[in-house]
Amino acid sequence: MFSQLPEPALDPILSLSVAYRNDPREHKVDLGIGVYKNSQGQTPVMAAIRQAETLVYQQQTTKSYVGLAGCEEFNQSMTELLLAGTNAMPRVAAIQTPGASGALRMLGDLLKFAQPETTIWISDPSYVNHRPVMEAAGLKVRSYRYFSRDTKQVDVEAMLADLKTAGKNDVVLLHGCCHNPTGADIDFAAWQAIAELAQHQGFTPFVDIAYQGFGDGLLEDAQGMRYLAEHVEEMLITTSCSKNFGLYRERTGAALVVGENAQAVAKAKGRLLTLARATYTMPPDHGAALVKTILQTPSLTQEWQTELSAMRHRLISLRHLLCEELRSVQQTNAFDFITQHKGMFTMLGFSPDQMARLRDEFAIYAVADGRINIAGLTEADIPYVAQAIKAVSILK
Ligand code: LMR
Numbered sequence: 001m002f003s004q005l006p007e008p009a010l011d012p013i014l015s016l017s018v019a020y021r022n023d024p025r026e027h028k029v030d031l032g033i034g035v036y037k038n039s040q041g042q043t044p045v046m047a048a049i050r051q052a053e054t055l056v057y058q059q060q061t062t063k064s065y066v067g068l069a070g071c072e073e074f075n076q077s078m079t080e081l082l083l084a085g086t087n088a089m090p091r092v093a094a095i096q097t098p099g100a101s102g103a104l105r106m107l108g109d110l111l112k113f114a115q116p117e118t119t120i121w122i123s124d125p126s127y128v129n130h131r132p133v134m135e136a137a138g139l140k141v142r143s144y145r146y147f148s149r150d151t152k153q154v155d156v157e158a159m160l161a162d163l164k165t166a167g168k169n170d171v172v173l174l175h176g177c178c179h180n181p182t183g184a185d186i187d188f189a190a191w192q193a194i195a196e197l198a199q200h201q202g203f204t205p206f207v208d209i210a211y212q213g214f215g216d217g218l219l220e221d222a223q224g225m226r227y228l229a230e231h232v233e234e235m236l237i238t239t240s241c242s243k244n245f246g247l248y249r250e251r252t253g254a255a256l257v258v259g260e261n262a263q264a265v266a267k268a269k270g271r272l273l274t275l276a277r278a279t280y281t282m283p284p285d286h287g288a289a290l291v292k293t294i295l296q297t298p299s300l301t302q303e304w305q306t307e308l309s310a311m312r313h314r315l316i317s318l319r320h321l322l323c324e325e326l327r328s329v330q331q332t333n334a335f336d337f338i339t340q341h342k343g344m345f346t347m348l349g350f351s352p353d354q355m356a357r358l359r360d361e362f363a364i365y366a367v368a369d370g371r372i373n374i375a376g377l378t379e380a381d382i383p384y385v386a387q388a389i390k391a392v393s394i395l396k
Helices: 014-022 047-059 072-083 099-114 130-136 156-163 188-201 218-231 262-279 286-295 298-330 352-362 379-393
Strands: 092-097 119-124 140-145 170-175 204-209 235-240 253-258 345-347 371-373
Touching: 047 286, 047 298, 072 092, 072 218, 072 235, 072 253, 072 286, 092 099, 092 262, 099 130, 099 204, 099 235, 099 253, 099 262, 119 130, 119 156, 130 140, 140 156, 156 188, 170 188, 170 218, 188 204, 188 218, 204 218, 218 235, 253 262, 286 298, 298 379, 352 379
Parallel strands: 119 140, 119 170, 170 204, 204 235
Antiparallel strands: 092 253, 235 253, 345 371
């Protein structure tokens, strides 16, 4: 039966890491997968994580099963990180999941069960895994206009015009901050407009906030999502500890359901546990044990926040350095949008051919849709990358 299968399609992001590793050229730059690198080009284990690992190692007495929802103290801490102080706290339920992709899939499956006719709207463009996960859950997927290739900013007017046509059976997937892949975020006024539309049109917002802390700060990055949670009856949230705790390989995330009241979300959580049992039984514990330890130990929380803030400030500085270099080599301010984008990514607006030239002629690996990972740059790479961008900007 397997020989009948079609050739598998390569994942547009994960396949880049393999191609980069196999490239024999001495000078190469990996701006593909969303991973933070320091100025030496490494992705070190965060100091707060190291300390939490020591504590967990010393204190853990068993490796026995935890439970279908994962670690409930982790779930509580993540819920507080996202929603503390909002009126959603008494009507939210959370489960720990294998990364945010696992959370997306669990909530997609929940939607398919609770409202089989759901259409989920994703931004154009969106995170490459949004459509595949939601289609795998059996949902219909539609796009709303989001990014203007001319201004390299969000076309809020077009976005809201599309969302005006979403209705009761629709769920609208939004990026909480640091939009992937464009780096272009909506402002607070747009969040307010979306909340109003959700109330009027009856659609359910779904916020994927995988980069909390990489834009303007932990609380600042959650403001739009928090406003929505305050103003709608039902809402879904996915979050990840891959980036802000640097726990990429530990697959640590959470899925949250905000509902009308505690009884309603208890039912949703019950269904999520049944779905988890039928999919992976329970999430891996190690990453959640570390995050829980950090968030429940004030000195470690402080240390983690300081490290995260240093990463954020370095990202902002890399954006400015790249922009200045491009200004000086190109004598143009055409790339100034890079400093206005937030988080790890920026959409250059290059064609797949131009992205292929970056790879083939300069050994610079980035996603074919034009996304570069600013967090993959080192300060030393910037002049080389700016020259390469200049070279491929001139159409052959
Ligand atoms: C990315 O977009 O590069 C990351 O979120 C990694 C992934 O899971 O695709």
